[in-house]
Amino acid sequence: MTEESLQAFIQKYKDIIDKRLPELIDSLETPPNLKESMIYSLNAGGKRIRPLLMLAVLKAYDSLFDDAYDIACAAEMVHTYSLIHDDLPAMDDDDVRRGKPTNHKVFGEAIAILAGDALFTRSIEIMASETNSLSPEVKIRLISEFVKASGPEGMVGGQAADLNGEGKSLSLEELEYIHHHKTGDLLTYSIVAGAIMANAPEQDIEKLRSFAKALGLVFQIKDDILDVEGDASLIGKPVGSDDDKDKSTYPSLLTLEGAKKKLAYHAQEAKETLSKVSGNMALLNELTDYIVERDH
Amino acid sequence: MTEESLQAFIQKYKDIIDKRLPELIDSLETPPNLKESMIYSLNAGGKRIRPLLMLAVLKAYDSLFDDAYDIACAAEMVHTYSLIHDDLPAMDDDDVRRGKPTNHKVFGEAIAILAGDALFTRSIEIMASETNSLSPEVKIRLISEFVKASGPEGMVGGQAADLNGEGKSLSLEELEYIHHHKTGDLLTYSIVAGAIMANAPEQDIEKLRSFAKALGLVFQIKDDILDVEGDASLIGKPVGSDDDKDKSTYPSLLTLEGAKKKLAYHAQEAKETLSKVSGNMALLNELTDYIVERDH
Numbered sequence: 001m002t003e004e005s006l007q008a009f010i011q012k013y014k015d016i017i018d019k020r021l022p023e024l025i026d027s028l029e030t031p032p033n034l035k036e037s038m039i040y041s042l043n044a045g046g047k048r049i050r051p052l053l054m055l056a057v058l059k060a061y062d063s064l065f066d067d068a069y070d071i072a073c074a075a076e077m078v079h080t081y082s083l084i085h086d087d088l089p090a091m092d093d094d095d096v097r098r099g100k101p102t103n104h105k106v107f108g109e110a111i112a113i114l115a116g117d118a119l120f121t122r123s124i125e126i127m128a129s130e131t132n133s134l135s136p137e138v139k140i141r142l143i144s145e146f147v148k149a150s151g152p153e154g155m156v157g158g159q160a161a162d163l164n165g166e167g168k169s170l171s172l173e174e175l176e177y178i179h180h181h182k183t184g185d186l187l188t189y190s191i192v193a194g195a196i197m198a199n200a201p202e203q204d205i206e207k208l209r210s211f212a213k214a215l216g217l218v219f220q221i222k223d224d225i226l227d228v229e230g231d232a233s234l235i236g237k238p239v240g241s242d243d244d245k246d247k248s249t250y251p252s253l254l255t256l257e258g259a260k261k262k263l264a265y266h267a268q269e270a271k272e273t274l275s276k277v278s279g280n281m282a283l284l285n286e287l288t289d290y291i292v293e294r295d296h
Numbered sequence: 297m298t299e300e301s302l303q304a305f306i307q308k309y310k311d312i313i314d315k316r317l318p319e320l321i322d323s324l325e326t327p328p329n330l331k332e333s334m335i336y337s338l339n340a341g342g343k344r345i346r347p348l349l350m351l352a353v354l355k356a357y358d359s360l361f362d363d364a365y366d367i368a369c370a371a372e373m374v375h376t377y378s379l380i381h382d383d384l385p386a387m388d389d390d391d392v393r394r395g396k397p398t399n400h401k402v403f404g405e406a407i408a409i410l411a412g413d414a415l416f417t418r419s420i421e422i423m424a425s426e427t428n429s430l431s432p433e434v435k436i437r438l439i440s441e442f443v444k445a446s447g448p449e450g451m452v453g454g455q456a457a458d459l460n461g462e463g464k465s466l467s468l469e470e471l472e473y474i475h476h477h478k479t480g481d482l483l484t485y486s487i488v489a490g491a492i493m494a495n496a497p498e499q500d501i502e503k504l505r506s507f508a509k510a511l512g513l514v515f516q517i518k519d520d521i522l523d524v525e526g527d528a529s530l531i532g533k534p535v536g537s538d539d540d541k542d543k544s545t546y547p548s549l550l551t552l553e554g555a556k557k558k559l560a561y562h563a564q565e566a567k568e569t570l571s572k573v574s575g576n577m578a579l580l581n582e583l584t585d586y587i588v589e590r591d592h
Contacts (some may be wrong), residue, residue, distance in 0.1 A: 030448040034456040038448070085413065090405030109386030113409065114456050120413070121447030124420055129440040143439065144425040151417030152326040152334070160330040160410050191425065198428035 005163040006286040008216070009059075010052060013207065017051045018043075021073050024126060029234075030118070037107040037115040041080050045098040049219070050190040056287055057194025057208065060279040067131040068197055071142065074123035075190050076148050081119035082186075084112050086159065120150070136195070142193050158182030162247075170248035176217070184216030191215075207277045211284075214270035219291055221263040224249040226254055229293065240296035267292045302582040305355075306348060313347045314339075317369050320422060326414070333403040333411040333581070337376050341394045345515070345587070346371040346486040352583055353490025353504065356575040363427040364493055367438065370419035371486050374446050377415035378482075380408055382455065414432075430493070438489050445485035454478025458543075466544035472513070478511030486510075496575065503573045507580075510566035515587055517559045520545040524552055527591065563588045 007281050021042040049162055051072035058064040087094040087102040088109060093165060094102050104112035127143055134142070159182025165174060191212040195205045229253050250259035270288050317338040321331060347368035354360040383390040383398040384405060390398050400408035423439055430438075444450055454477025461470060487508040491501045523536065524547050546555035566584050570577050 025448075026447050030453040031460055032457040033460065034448060034453060085409055088406075088407060088409065110384075110459050111456060113381055113384065113386060114452050114459075116413075117416070118448035118452045120416065121443045121450075124439065125443040125447055128436050128443060136436045139433045139436050140424050143420065147417045147421040147424060151421055152321075152324050152330060152414035154417075156410050156414045156417060157326040157330060160327040160407060160414075163406050163410075164327055164329065211484075250381060 006283065006290060009056070009283060010290075013047050013052055013055050015095060016069060017048045017073060017076065021067055021076060024073055024077075024121065026072065028122070033111055033175060033205075034114055037111050038119055038178055040106060041078070041084050041103045041115065042119075044100050046080075047296075048076060048077070050079055050186060053187065053212075053215075053284075053287065054190045054194040054197075056283045057191055057200075059196050059283060060277075060281055061195075061200055062280075063198035065133060065197075068132045070126050070192075071134075071197065072129055072190075073124045074146070075186065075193070077119045077123040077126075078146070078155075079186060081116040082125075082150075082155055082159065084116040084119070088112060091159075092165065137278035138196060138271050141196055143193055145189050145196070149185035154181055154185035155183075156290060158185070167246050167249060168248070170253070172253055175248050175253060176248070179217060179220040180213065183220055184213060187213035187216045187219060199281075204279065207273055211270050211273040211277070214266045214273060215288060215291065217266045218270060218288070220268065221250045221259055222292060222294065223253055225256065225259055225263065226296065227251075235268075256265060263292065302579065302586060305352070305579060306586075309348055310344050312365055313344045313369060320369055320373075321364065323420065324418070328408055329403060329407055330414060333399055333407045334415055336402060337380050337399045337411065337570050338373070338415075339405060340396050342372070342376075343590075343592075344372060346375055346482060349483065349508075349511075349580075349583065350486045350493075352579045353487055353496075354494050355490075355576055355579060356573075357494035357496055358576075359494035361427045361429060361493075364490075364574060366422050366427055367430075367489060367493065369488070370442070371424045371482065373415045373419040373422075374442070374451070375482060375516040377412040377419075378446075378451055378455070380412040380415070384408060387455075387459065410436055434492060437492055437582075441485050441488055441492070445481035448587075450477050450481035451479075453483070461544060463542050464544070466549070468549055470550060471544050471546070475513060475516040476509065479516055480509060483512045483515060484508035494575075500575065503569055507566050507569040507573070510562045510569060511584060511587065513562045514559060514566060514584070517546045517555055518564065518588060518590065519549055521552065521555055521559065522585050522592065523547075559588065 006143065016060050021215070022039045025038045025042065028035060039247065052073045054075060055064060055068065058068055083097060084103045086092050087097055095105055103115060107115065123268055124143065127139060127146065131139065147280060161180045165178065182183055188209060191208050193207060195208050200208070227249065250262060267288060271285060274284055274288070310432060318335045321334045321338065324331060350368045350371060351360060351364065354364055379393060380399045382388050383393055384400055391401055392398065399411060403411065409416065423435060423442065427435065446452065454474050457470070457474045458478055461474065484505055487504050488501060491504050496504070523545065546558060563584060567581060570580055570584070
């Protein structure tokens with residue numbers, strides 16, 4: 001896999017996801033400002049990492065099919081819903097996300113809360129009702145993994161732990177609990193869902209789950225490093241904003257150099273785990289490098 | 297069906313639901329304040345109308361089984377999540393619900409938002425992962441109905457329309473759009489879900505859906521009437537609070553007498569539709585009367 005082909009993969013499938021996401025909302029019969037609010041945040045950019053990981057796994061098994069795009073969009077919708085709720089005044093109180101006003105700054109807090117709620121219900125509706133090429137067994141397995149990753153033992157639990165930890169000095173263990181759940185579980189879901197839809201061997205699914213956990217840490221450590229030394233115009237928020245909020249981060253616990261070492265360690269761990277999976281994992285290997293080396 | 301047996305039904309199954317709801321949360325590994333917040337609102341009382349309707353339909357077909365209690369609890373969880381979010385300062389800004397401080401007054405706004413989010417994800421998890429006596433086909437059908445009723449074309453859409461209508465004078469059509477979706481769709485789901493789990497004939501399911509739509513209007517018109525002439529100590533909120541918020545209601549659009557006539561009309565419509573359903577609908581008939589005659 002050359003870098004050109006990775007970039008071609010990202011561009012091709014990011015375009016498909018970017019185009020499909022608003023279509024999946026636009027067809028709804030719902031109050032116009034609620035619909036606009038949902039579409040606004042889906043269209044506000046983003047790397048589409050979760051859909052791309054899911055599609056990359058499907059390609060690794062040569063098993064990409066049409067309904068998989070909508071399952072990939074559902075994962076992006078839940079990510080978007082979590083960002084809308086995280087940005088609320090009662091939560092992180094962010095006015096800007098990816099260089100644009102946050103949802104509640106445009107549509108008001110009440111509609112922003114409901115837009116998040118609606119994106120979540122819509123994501124499940126797509127999985128349950130609008131992907132007819134999947135068997136009920138596969139749908140139920142996907143939905144089970146999805147809600148476990150998104151709920152009180154997953155993303156929402158991680159967000160609560162993150163809020164509880166604000167202004168406190170966390171241990172590395174507490175910080176990793178937060179990241180495993182707040183961002184890691186949905187990344188892991190995306191990879192595992194690709195493998196389930198590809199009908200991958202069960203031992204591959206479990207190895208990909210381990211790979212995904214390491215990749216999730218890589219992703220978060222890199223985010224924390226970018227918050228210290230990134231370019232504000234690329235990352236879409238002010239550099240040093242974690243520090244301003246008195247949040248524990250990998251650099252604050254381990255120093256910037258220590259965080260970079262840990263990033264390299266988990267990147268290596270991820271790639272070694274990946275090497276033990278059957279199927280053609282070259283693209284996922286490249287995606288791992290891309291996540292390590294990204295500048296936003 | 298005598299009134300005694302209706303009361304016995306309500307008491308018996310309300311107790312089962314009241315006991316089961318916190319158990320379904322207590323087993324979770326999640327931050328303690330998030331868990332407490334979820335349980336607080338589940339334990340804050342409520343008539344458990346949605347679970348009771350679902351179980352009454354199952355009994356009408358002599359088909360009640362253990363996992364149905366958890367499916368009934370999932371419907372109550374989504375109702376509870378909607379109340380937590382509706383009560384937030386950005387939404388209805390209510391300090392008291394059922395005579396107790398609202399969730400965000402006890403746990404703070406951020407945890408209240410997440411408790412709502414977590415109750416919804418948990419409800420789907422129960423349906424997808426923890427009801428093994430149901431086939432994947434039945435689970436997917438239930439989940440499809442459930443998220444349609446809860447999402448942007450259902451409950452969340454109704455709530456957005458309700459917010460958009462505040463301070464405006466609504467037409468009866470606009471008011472009914474709000475109620476059909478904000479409260480009606482989840483009541484309808486509860487009844488339809490009971491029929492699906494009972495493996496009722498498809499024509500019964502569609503008749504029960506029509507019955508449920510009429511019952512949903514009955515329920516909401518009665519709520520509006522109680523807000524005008526109810527006893528604050530029984531309904532758990534100040535009498536006249538809709539009027540204070542400048543909300544359109546059935547009495548404000550139709551006069552109190554007109555609202556009572558409309559209540560009687562839809563109650564009759566509901567009961568006539570019910571009379572055309574196979575199975576023993578005596579209990580549901582009595583429940584309809586109970587909803588019309590309730591004082592809270």
